[in-house]
Amino acid sequence: MNDFWIRNATLVSPTGRRNADIRVIDESIAEVADRGNAPAGVDDHVDATGLWLLPGGVDVHTHFGMPLRRGLASRGWLESSTAALLGGTTTVVxxxxPDRDEPIPDAVARWQAAASQECLCDYALHATVSAVDDERLDELAELIEGGIPTFKGFLAYKGRLMLEPEELRLLMTRVHQLKGRLLLHAEDGELNARCEEELRQAGRTEPRHHPLAHPAESEIAATATALDLARATGCPLTIVHLSTAGSLALIDAARTDGVDVSAEVCIQHLFRTDAWYERGIDEALNAVMSPPLRSDADAEALRTAVADGRLDWLATDHCEFPLEIKRSAAVDGFPAVPNGAAGVGERLIVAFTLGVESGLISPERWVDLCCEAPAAAMGLGHCKGRIAPGMDADLVLFDPRASDTHLPVHGTHSLWTGSEWQGAVRHVWVRGHQVVESGQLDPEAPTGRFIRRFF
Ligand SMILES: [Zn+2]
Known part of the structure; x- marks a missing residue:
């Protein structure tokens, strides 16, 4: 049986740092003791002197191997989960x-089948709801029963995923009855479609024009609609990948009114801005994502809110397409370019370098934003995101002084290449199995497990 100690670590949690010895038995954390309390004579131990011990990172917004169209899919489960583990993230959601007319449980089964073969980290699922009728709504109870209590709706992507406000109201009413939570992609699909059409007419379809089809007002308008519906239906709401100061202000106000709303922010919207679109065609292509990178003022407002606690956790919306695929799609203009960027492997290091080392947030807040808060908010708090007896032994040993940092990026280009990074993920365990040793993935690393979530 698996039974070992990690000794002499600096355990970092949202409430503080302490010197600790941790015992792992089988797949769980068995004991958290003060340093020096590991029994003498135990030879099965890891010496963590000088390293920080963190709970495995939890990224609650990813798209691994997402089928798009004509056989095109985002980078798959194996490569994406490898990046996650090398970057210290042990669980993704x-x-x-679903395809058009596909029952949602069938889509869930497809995703689970793909993940079970290739995903090396643990994984859970949200369900996207892109059609609202009795048949779809009647499937939600079964999904919750199966450990999927969060449902994503879109006010964006007209003609594909977009719900009309009245459909969103019906969905939120049902989700509320079932004690689930509604996740919203907040962009106004009508407004975006009009902007895109104007850009086409004007011949402005280079990758750098992409953000003009996703104006800040679009997110603000959709956020306002969703908050009105949350007030009217009582449905708990999360705005995913929040990107503008304007929608943040609406959420602040709604919270003051007692609306149950949380806000997720992605690292790219904190630490990159729309100046990126003017750096060159490849950089612009890397930043073709929705919502797009925003202004300096927006990013600044989001960073302030991360520091003072008004934004709840850090995610990535990881959805990686090789640059060559984006380049060939761009021949038909930016609307043809698949949306998305890499981030799951970079999140901890980016947030450490640009958040902790820059003085924006404390190490404790960093751990909260990347591990404990997302796990708790998305129904994983019973097993993930914390180092405590009984929790899954998902553990990261992190060297905060390392400057030999490699980001686990594919290819040569991402939003995060070309900068200097600090800190390094040295060792990673998933449920007691060591999967990363000295920064290298164990080639025998087992596949991860589907994790049921509940509120
Ligand atoms: Zn997404």
Whole structure:
């Protein structure tokens, strides 16, 4: 049986740092003791002197191997989960997206089948709801029963995923009855479609024009609509990948009114801005994502809110397409370019370098934002995101002084290449199995497990 100690670690949690010895038995954390309390004579131990011990990172917004169109899919489960583990993230929550007329449980089964073969980290699923009728709504109870209590709706992507406000109201009413939570992609699909059409007419379809089809007002308008519906229906709401100061202000106000709303922010919207679109065609292509990178003022407002606690956790919306695929799609203009960027492997290091080392947030807040808060908010708090007896032994040993940092990026280009990074993920365990040793993935690393979530 698996039974070992990690000794002499600096355990970092949202409430503080302490010197500790941790015992792992089988797949769980068995004991958290003060340093020096590991019994003498135990030879099965890891010496963590000088390293920080963190709970495994939890990224609750990813798209691994997401089928898009004509056989095109985002980078798959094996490569994406490898990046996650090398970057210290041990659990992801991905989105199962039904095809038109496909029952949602069938889409979930497809996602689970793909993940079970290739995903090396643990995984859970949200369910996307892109059609609202009795048949779809009647499937939600079964999904919750199966450990999927969060449902994503879109006010964006007209003609594909977009719900009309009245459909969103019906969905939120049912989700509320079932004690689930509604996740919203907040962009106004009508407004975006009009902007895109104007850009086409004007011949402005280079990758750098992409953000002009996703104006800040679009997110603000959709956020306002969703908050009105949350007030009217009582449905708990999360705005995913929040990107503008304007929608943040609406959420602040709604919270003051007692609306149950949380806000997720992605690292790219904190630490990159729309100046990126002017750096060159490849950089612009890397930043073709929705919502797009925003202004300096927006990013600044989001960073302030991360520091003072008004934004709840850090995610990535990881959805990686190789640059060559984006380049060939761009021949038909930016609307043809698949949306998305890499981030799951970079999140901890980016947030450490640009958040902790820059003085924006404390190490404790960093751990909260990347591990404990997302796990708790998305129904994983019973097993993930914390180092405590009984929790899954998902553990990261992190060297905060390392400057030999490699980001686990594919290819040569991402939003995060070309900068200097600090800190390094040295060792990673998933449920007691060591999967990363000295920064290298164990080639025998087992596949991860589907984790049921509940509120
Ligand atoms: Zn997404």
């Amino acid at each position: 991905d989105f199962a997206n």
